Amino acid sequence: MNGIINEKLAELHHSVRRINYLIDELGAKSYLEVGVFKGRTFRQVNAAEKYAVDPDFHFKCPEKFNPNEAYFKGMSDDFFQSLDPKKKLDIVFLDGLHTFEQTYRDFCNTLAHIHDESIILIDDTLPSDPFSAISDKARSKGMRKICNSDNTKAWHGDVYKLVFLIHDFYPAFSYGTIKGSGNPQTLVWKSKFKEKRLPIFDNLEIISRLSYFDLIDNIRILKIDTEVNVLNRCISSFLPGVE
Numbered sequence: 001m002n003g004i005i006n007e008k009l010a011e012l013h014h015s016v017r018r019i020n021y022l023i024d025e026l027g028a029k030s031y032l033e034v035g036v037f038k039g040r041t042f043r044q045v046n047a048a049e050k051y052a053v054d055p056d057f058h059f060k061c062p063e064k065f066n067p068n069e070a071y072f073k074g075m076s077d078d079f080f081q082s083l084d085p086k087k088k089l090d091i092v093f094l095d096g097l098h099t100f101e102q103t104y105r106d107f108c109n110t111l112a113h114i115h116d117e118s119i120i121l122i123d124d125t126l127p128s129d130p131f132s133a134i135s136d137k138a139r140s141k142g143m144r145k146i147c148n149s150d151n152t153k154a155w156h157g158d159v160y161k162l163v164f165l166i167h168d169f170y171p172a173f174s175y176g177t178i179k180g181s182g183n184p185q186t187l188v189w190k191s192k193f194k195e196k197r198l199p200i201f202d203n204l205e206i207i208s209r210l211s212y213f214d215l216i217d218n219i220r221i222l223k224i225d226t227e228v229n230v231l232n233r234c235i236s237s238f239l240p241g242v243e
Protein backbone atom coordinates (compact mmCIF):
# COMPACT_ATOMS: atom_id res chain seq x y z
CA MET A 1 0.00 0.00 0.00
CA ASN A 2 1.54 3.34 -0.97
CA GLY A 3 -1.03 5.40 0.95
CA ILE A 4 -1.13 8.20 -1.62
CA ILE A 5 -3.33 8.75 -4.60
CA ASN A 6 -0.97 9.25 -7.52
CA GLU A 7 -1.26 12.14 -9.99
CA LYS A 8 -2.80 10.01 -12.71
CA LEU A 9 -5.62 8.90 -10.40
CA ALA A 10 -6.07 12.39 -8.95
CA GLU A 11 -7.15 13.74 -12.36
CA LEU A 12 -10.04 11.28 -12.59
CA HIS A 13 -13.69 11.80 -11.61
CA HIS A 14 -14.06 11.13 -7.87
CA SER A 15 -15.86 7.75 -8.15
CA VAL A 16 -13.41 6.43 -10.74
CA ARG A 17 -10.47 7.66 -8.68
CA ARG A 18 -11.71 6.03 -5.47
CA ILE A 19 -12.67 2.73 -7.09
CA ASN A 20 -9.49 2.43 -9.17
CA TYR A 21 -7.38 3.20 -6.11
CA LEU A 22 -9.06 0.33 -4.23
CA ILE A 23 -8.63 -1.97 -7.22
CA ASP A 24 -4.91 -1.12 -7.46
CA GLU A 25 -4.24 -1.44 -3.75
CA LEU A 26 -6.25 -4.62 -3.15
CA GLY A 27 -5.80 -6.34 -6.50
CA ALA A 28 -9.58 -6.46 -6.87
CA LYS A 29 -10.86 -8.16 -10.02
CA SER A 30 -14.65 -8.16 -10.15
CA TYR A 31 -16.74 -4.98 -10.10
CA LEU A 32 -20.49 -4.35 -10.07
CA GLU A 33 -22.05 -0.94 -10.61
CA VAL A 34 -25.75 -0.54 -9.80
CA GLY A 35 -26.98 2.58 -11.62
CA VAL A 36 -24.66 3.37 -14.50
CA PHE A 37 -26.42 6.17 -16.42
CA LYS A 38 -23.97 7.43 -19.10
CA GLY A 39 -21.21 5.07 -18.01
CA ARG A 40 -18.91 7.89 -16.87
CA THR A 41 -17.65 5.78 -13.97
CA PHE A 42 -18.21 2.30 -15.39
CA ARG A 43 -16.20 2.85 -18.56
CA GLN A 44 -13.13 4.06 -16.66
CA VAL A 45 -13.04 1.46 -13.90
CA ASN A 46 -10.02 -0.78 -14.43
CA ALA A 47 -11.47 -4.07 -13.18
CA ALA A 48 -10.86 -7.32 -15.03
CA GLU A 49 -14.52 -8.34 -14.82
CA LYS A 50 -17.29 -5.72 -14.81
CA TYR A 51 -21.08 -5.87 -14.40
CA ALA A 52 -23.29 -2.87 -15.28
CA VAL A 53 -26.94 -2.67 -14.15
CA ASP A 54 -29.42 0.03 -15.15
CA PRO A 55 -33.02 0.02 -16.42
CA ASP A 56 -32.18 3.02 -18.62
CA PHE A 57 -28.60 3.13 -19.88
CA HIS A 58 -27.87 6.51 -21.47
CA PHE A 59 -25.47 5.04 -24.01
CA LYS A 60 -25.58 2.22 -26.49
CA CYS A 61 -24.53 -0.95 -24.70
CA PRO A 62 -22.16 -3.02 -26.76
CA GLU A 63 -24.20 -5.53 -28.75
CA LYS A 64 -21.47 -8.08 -28.36
CA PHE A 65 -20.29 -7.99 -24.77
CA ASN A 66 -16.62 -7.47 -24.23
CA PRO A 67 -15.48 -10.72 -22.69
CA ASN A 68 -14.88 -8.92 -19.40
CA GLU A 69 -18.07 -6.80 -19.31
CA ALA A 70 -21.75 -7.64 -18.87
CA TYR A 71 -24.65 -5.21 -19.22
CA PHE A 72 -27.97 -5.92 -17.52
CA LYS A 73 -30.78 -3.62 -18.67
CA GLY A 74 -33.27 -3.76 -15.83
CA MET A 75 -33.84 -3.06 -12.15
CA SER A 76 -31.21 -4.05 -9.62
CA ASP A 77 -33.70 -6.41 -7.89
CA ASP A 78 -34.02 -8.38 -11.13
CA PHE A 79 -30.28 -8.38 -11.69
CA PHE A 80 -29.60 -9.85 -8.25
CA GLN A 81 -32.36 -12.38 -8.79
CA SER A 82 -30.57 -13.54 -11.93
CA LEU A 83 -27.06 -13.56 -10.49
CA ASP A 84 -25.48 -16.96 -9.82
CA PRO A 85 -25.83 -17.44 -6.02
CA LYS A 86 -22.20 -18.60 -5.88
CA LYS A 87 -20.84 -15.44 -7.57
CA LYS A 88 -18.57 -13.32 -5.34
CA LEU A 89 -17.84 -9.67 -6.12
CA ASP A 90 -14.77 -7.71 -5.02
CA ILE A 91 -16.09 -4.16 -5.35
CA VAL A 92 -19.73 -3.03 -5.56
CA PHE A 93 -20.76 0.55 -6.28
CA LEU A 94 -24.37 1.28 -5.27
CA ASP A 95 -25.60 4.31 -7.21
CA GLY A 96 -29.06 3.29 -8.44
CA LEU A 97 -32.37 4.64 -7.13
CA HIS A 98 -31.66 7.15 -4.35
CA THR A 99 -34.18 5.90 -1.82
CA PHE A 100 -33.47 4.31 1.53
CA GLU A 101 -35.58 1.22 0.82
CA GLN A 102 -34.12 0.47 -2.60
CA THR A 103 -30.52 1.13 -1.59
CA TYR A 104 -30.99 -0.97 1.53
CA ARG A 105 -32.31 -3.82 -0.61
CA ASP A 106 -29.36 -3.36 -3.01
CA PHE A 107 -27.08 -3.54 0.04
CA CYS A 108 -28.77 -6.73 1.34
CA ASN A 109 -28.59 -8.33 -2.10
CA THR A 110 -24.93 -7.37 -2.30
CA LEU A 111 -24.22 -9.06 1.04
CA ALA A 112 -25.09 -12.41 -0.54
CA HIS A 113 -22.22 -11.91 -3.03
CA ILE A 114 -19.33 -10.65 -0.94
CA HIS A 115 -16.28 -12.28 0.60
CA ASP A 116 -14.19 -11.15 3.56
CA GLU A 117 -12.30 -8.49 1.57
CA SER A 118 -15.12 -7.14 -0.59
CA ILE A 119 -15.87 -3.43 -0.50
CA ILE A 120 -19.15 -1.62 -0.98
CA LEU A 121 -19.17 2.03 -2.02
CA ILE A 122 -22.51 3.79 -1.50
CA ASP A 123 -23.27 7.05 -3.28
CA ASP A 124 -25.58 9.87 -2.16
CA THR A 125 -25.18 9.30 1.58
CA LEU A 126 -24.84 13.01 2.41
CA PRO A 127 -27.68 15.16 1.00
CA SER A 128 -26.72 18.76 0.31
CA ASP A 129 -29.84 20.37 1.80
CA PRO A 130 -33.33 19.45 3.11
CA PHE A 131 -34.80 19.44 -0.41
CA SER A 132 -32.14 17.09 -1.69
CA ALA A 133 -32.95 14.67 1.17
CA ILE A 134 -36.63 14.21 0.24
CA SER A 135 -37.00 10.59 -0.86
CA ASP A 136 -39.41 11.29 -3.72
CA LYS A 137 -37.58 12.99 -6.59
CA ALA A 138 -40.63 14.78 -8.02
CA ARG A 139 -41.58 16.09 -4.58
CA SER A 140 -38.01 17.27 -3.99
CA LYS A 141 -38.14 19.22 -7.27
CA GLY A 142 -41.62 20.60 -6.52
CA MET A 143 -40.66 21.74 -3.01
CA ARG A 144 -37.54 23.46 -4.34
CA LYS A 145 -39.71 25.42 -6.75
CA ILE A 146 -42.29 26.44 -4.15
CA CYS A 147 -39.54 27.53 -1.73
CA ASN A 148 -37.48 29.35 -4.40
CA SER A 149 -34.62 26.98 -3.81
CA ASP A 150 -34.38 25.68 -7.36
CA ASN A 151 -30.97 27.19 -8.07
CA THR A 152 -29.76 23.55 -7.89
CA LYS A 153 -31.37 20.27 -8.93
CA ALA A 154 -29.41 18.21 -6.40
CA TRP A 155 -31.33 15.10 -5.34
CA HIS A 156 -29.67 12.59 -3.04
CA GLY A 157 -32.85 11.13 -1.54
CA ASP A 158 -32.81 9.49 1.88
CA VAL A 159 -29.96 7.04 1.29
CA TYR A 160 -28.28 8.53 4.40
CA LYS A 161 -30.63 6.42 6.56
CA LEU A 162 -28.78 3.34 5.36
CA VAL A 163 -25.63 4.56 7.12
CA PHE A 164 -27.63 4.93 10.35
CA LEU A 165 -28.91 1.38 9.84
CA ILE A 166 -25.41 0.02 9.23
CA HIS A 167 -24.22 1.79 12.36
CA ASP A 168 -26.88 0.23 14.59
CA PHE A 169 -27.58 -3.12 12.96
CA TYR A 170 -24.45 -4.25 11.09
CA PRO A 171 -21.70 -4.27 13.74
CA ALA A 172 -19.62 -6.66 11.64
CA PHE A 173 -19.01 -3.90 9.12
CA SER A 174 -16.75 -0.87 9.33
CA TYR A 175 -17.43 2.22 7.30
CA GLY A 176 -16.43 5.81 6.66
CA THR A 177 -17.95 8.65 4.67
CA ILE A 178 -15.68 10.51 2.30
CA LYS A 179 -16.27 14.25 2.08
CA GLY A 180 -14.35 17.08 0.49
CA SER A 181 -12.98 15.88 -2.85
CA GLY A 182 -15.97 15.25 -5.10
CA ASN A 183 -19.34 13.91 -4.02
CA PRO A 184 -19.61 12.42 -0.54
CA GLN A 185 -19.82 8.61 -0.55
CA THR A 186 -19.75 5.96 2.17
CA LEU A 187 -17.31 3.06 1.97
CA VAL A 188 -18.31 -0.16 3.79
CA TRP A 189 -16.15 -3.21 4.47
CA LYS A 190 -16.15 -6.26 6.73
CA SER A 191 -14.24 -5.60 9.94
CA LYS A 192 -11.44 -7.99 10.84
CA PHE A 193 -11.95 -6.94 14.42
CA LYS A 194 -15.10 -6.11 16.37
CA GLU A 195 -15.60 -2.37 16.32
CA LYS A 196 -17.06 -1.06 19.56
CA ARG A 197 -20.27 0.50 18.34
CA LEU A 198 -23.30 0.85 20.58
CA PRO A 199 -26.64 1.28 18.80
CA ILE A 200 -27.86 4.88 18.92
CA PHE A 201 -31.44 4.70 17.65
CA ASP A 202 -31.82 0.93 17.92
CA ASN A 203 -35.17 1.15 16.21
CA LEU A 204 -35.85 0.51 12.54
CA GLU A 205 -38.97 2.62 12.43
CA ILE A 206 -37.24 5.65 13.92
CA ILE A 207 -34.37 5.32 11.44
CA SER A 208 -36.77 5.06 8.52
CA ARG A 209 -38.49 8.29 9.64
CA LEU A 210 -35.36 10.40 10.23
CA SER A 211 -35.30 13.85 8.63
CA TYR A 212 -32.48 15.88 7.11
CA PHE A 213 -32.29 17.83 10.38
CA ASP A 214 -31.95 14.61 12.40
CA LEU A 215 -29.09 13.73 10.07
CA ILE A 216 -27.38 17.04 10.79
CA ASP A 217 -27.93 16.61 14.55
CA ASN A 218 -26.31 13.15 14.36
CA ILE A 219 -23.80 13.77 11.60
CA ARG A 220 -21.03 11.99 13.54
CA ILE A 221 -22.77 8.70 12.75
CA LEU A 222 -21.60 9.08 9.14
CA LYS A 223 -17.92 8.98 10.30
CA ILE A 224 -16.94 11.72 7.88
CA ASP A 225 -13.28 11.96 6.92
CA THR A 226 -11.08 12.83 3.96
CA GLU A 227 -10.90 10.58 0.91
CA VAL A 228 -7.36 9.46 1.65
CA ASN A 229 -8.12 8.68 5.29
CA VAL A 230 -11.25 6.63 4.59
CA LEU A 231 -9.63 4.70 1.72
CA ASN A 232 -6.52 3.97 3.71
CA ARG A 233 -8.46 2.98 6.82
CA CYS A 234 -10.27 0.44 4.71
CA ILE A 235 -7.17 -0.86 2.89
CA SER A 236 -5.05 -1.08 6.01
CA SER A 237 -7.70 -3.16 7.78
CA PHE A 238 -6.97 -5.90 5.23
CA LEU A 239 -3.21 -5.90 5.74
CA PRO A 240 -1.81 -8.99 7.39
CA GLY A 241 -1.13 -8.44 11.05
CA VAL A 242 -3.45 -5.44 11.42
CA GLU A 243 -5.99 -6.08 14.15
Ligand SMILES: C[S@@+](CC[C@H](N)C(=O)[O-])C[C@H]1O[C@@H](n2cnc3c(N)ncnc32)[C@H](O)[C@@H]1O
Nearest residue numbers: 035036037040041054055056075076095096097
Ligand atom coordinates in the same frame (compact mmCIF):
# COMPACT_ATOMS: atom_id res chain seq x y z
C1 LIG B 1 -26.83 8.83 -10.55
S1 LIG B 1 -27.09 7.78 -11.90
C2 LIG B 1 -25.69 6.72 -11.88
C3 LIG B 1 -24.39 7.42 -12.20
C4 LIG B 1 -23.21 6.48 -12.42
N1 LIG B 1 -23.02 5.55 -11.35
C5 LIG B 1 -21.92 7.27 -12.60
O1 LIG B 1 -21.05 7.21 -11.74
O2 LIG B 1 -21.81 7.97 -13.60
C6 LIG B 1 -28.36 6.77 -11.31
C7 LIG B 1 -28.81 5.69 -12.28
O3 LIG B 1 -29.55 4.72 -11.54
C8 LIG B 1 -30.46 4.14 -12.39
N2 LIG B 1 -31.49 3.45 -11.61
C9 LIG B 1 -32.63 3.94 -11.09
N3 LIG B 1 -33.30 2.96 -10.45
C10 LIG B 1 -32.56 1.83 -10.56
C11 LIG B 1 -32.72 0.49 -10.10
N4 LIG B 1 -33.79 0.11 -9.39
N5 LIG B 1 -31.76 -0.41 -10.42
C12 LIG B 1 -30.67 -0.06 -11.13
N6 LIG B 1 -30.46 1.22 -11.56
C13 LIG B 1 -31.41 2.14 -11.29
C14 LIG B 1 -30.99 5.30 -13.24
O4 LIG B 1 -31.55 4.85 -14.47
C15 LIG B 1 -29.72 6.15 -13.41
O5 LIG B 1 -29.13 5.90 -14.67
